[in-house]
Amino acid sequence: MTNILGIETSCDETGIAIYNDVQGITANVIHTQIPTHAKYGGVVPELASRDHVTKILPLIDTALEHAEITANDIDAVAYTAGPGLIGALLVGASVGRSLAMAWDKPAVAVHHMEGHLLAPLLEDPAPEPPFVALLISGGHTQLFEVQAIGAYQLLGESMDDAAGEAFDKTAKLLGLGYPGGPALSKIAEQGSHDRYKFPRPMTNRPGLDFSFSGLKTFAANTIASVDGTEQDKADIAWAFQDAVSETLAIKCRRALEQTGLSRLVVAGGVSANSAIRTRLEKLAHDLHATVYYPRPEFCTDNGAMIAFAGYHRFKAGQFADLAIEVNPRWPLAKLPPLCD
Ligand code: KG4
Numbered sequence: 126m127t128n129i130l131g132i133e134t135s136c137d138e139t140g141i142a143i144y145n146d147v148q149g150i151t152a153n154v155i156h157t158q159i160p161t162h163a164k165y166g167g168v169v170p171e172l173a174s175r176d177h178v179t180k181i182l183p184l185i186d187t188a189l190e191h192a193e194i195t196a197n198d199i200d201a202v203a204y205t206a207g208p209g210l211i212g213a214l215l216v217g218a219s220v221g222r223s224l225a226m227a228w229d230k231p232a233v234a235v236h237h238m239e240g241h242l243l244a245p246l247l248e249d250p251a252p253e254p255p256f257v258a259l260l261i262s263g264g265h266t267q268l269f270e271v272q273a274i275g276a277y278q279l280l281g282e283s284m285d286d287a288a289g290e291a292f293d294k295t296a297k298l299l300g301l302g303y304p305g306g307p308a309l310s311k312i313a314e315q316g317s318h319d320r321y322k323f324p325r326p327m328t329n330r331p332g333l334d335f336s337f338s339g340l341k342t343f344a345a346n347t348i349a350s351v352d353g354t355e356q357d358k359a360d361i362a363w364a365f366q367d368a369v370s371e372t373l374a375i376k377c378r379r380a381l382e383q384t385g386l387s388r389l390v391v392a393g394g395v396s397a398n399s400a401i402r403t404r405l406e407k408l409a410h411d412l413h414a415t416v417y418y419p420r421p422e423f424c425t426d427n428g429a430m431i432a433f434a435g436y437h438r439f440k441a442g443q444f445a446d447l448a449i450e451v452n453p454r455w456p457l458a459k460l461p462p463l464c465d
Pocket residue numbers: 136261262263264265288289290292293304305306307310393394395396397398399424425426
């Protein structure tokens with residue numbers, strides 16, 4: 126039996142989990158910093174780092190208690206080494222690397238987006254490669270062809286804002302709190318379906334890249350043209366969300382057709398969005414394809430996905446050396462292959 130401790134501190138959640146290769150996730154605890162950052166309207170990196178410092182060790186103790194194991198039972202310590210906020214990453218990497226050294230176990234430096242991408246594999250049924258993966262988070266919007274776990278070929282990505290960033294910025298324009306994605310999606314439920322039609326950026330030309338920054342500008346101009354009643358805001362939120370959903374679905378259709386694959390894996394914070402899920406379910410139905418997601422708590426940042434991705438890298442013998450290193454900008458396609 127193998128137990129992997131997973132540590133996630135790339136942004137505003139301290140996530141700690143334990144993955145056991147027989148039992149699955151045996152502990153998963155999280156401390157969210159949303160209340161800390163909400164009053165500033167976005168993540169304040171220095172506050173994020175400081176908060177991780179105070180929460181990380183007690184959360185590791187709690188995770189060990191929940192899994193009913195001790196540090197002696199841990200076979201490797203996996204931590205997010207990038208991409209993310211450098212100070213926040215350094216907290217998890219310093220603690221993870223040091224614990225591994227103190228416990229005389231290997232350390233594994235995990236790519237945050239590989240964590241997101243593999244999170245749907247924690248569900249039952251788990252998607253089997255090959256598949257197309259759509260990663261939609263606060264920092265990334267990317268489509269990959271995944272021939273095997275560890276072999277990620279980039280098909281397209283956002284040229285500017287990530288989908289989650291567009292949600293957050295538009296939500297801010299609508300006067301909603303941070304993080305804006307869930308709040309915007311909530312008010313969109315009351316929105317009219319035929320008052321506004323937002324553009325579907327980069328869909329009228331070939332290719333699998335995205336651009337979301339124009340939608341935020343379109344939202345700003347639309348907001349400026351109305352009184353700003355609750356109904357106006359709901360209508361704008363619905364139209365914005367509809368544009369993002371349809372744009373993502375158009376690109377996913379292209380990616381599935383181009384690769385000839387019939388499985389679509391969707392992960393990252395924005396994959397919790399139910400309008401997007403509905404749209405992608407319909408696409409999958411039309412194409413006789415299957416779409417897979419993580420459970421909602423594994424869509425946004427969490428330690429479970431890091432423990433799980435860490436397990437795959439651990440099995441391949443890909444250990445971190447003694448230096449405490451992080452990589453705030455780290456392309457997923459650059460990861461070494463996994464041969465197991
Ligand atoms: O994956 P994640 O937790 O962190 C990053 O790796 O970036 O994603 C966070 C992003 C935020 O932009 C947040 O607004 C968005 O995911 N998000 C949502 C929803 N839940 C989280 N966006 C739209 N609808 C949601 N339900």
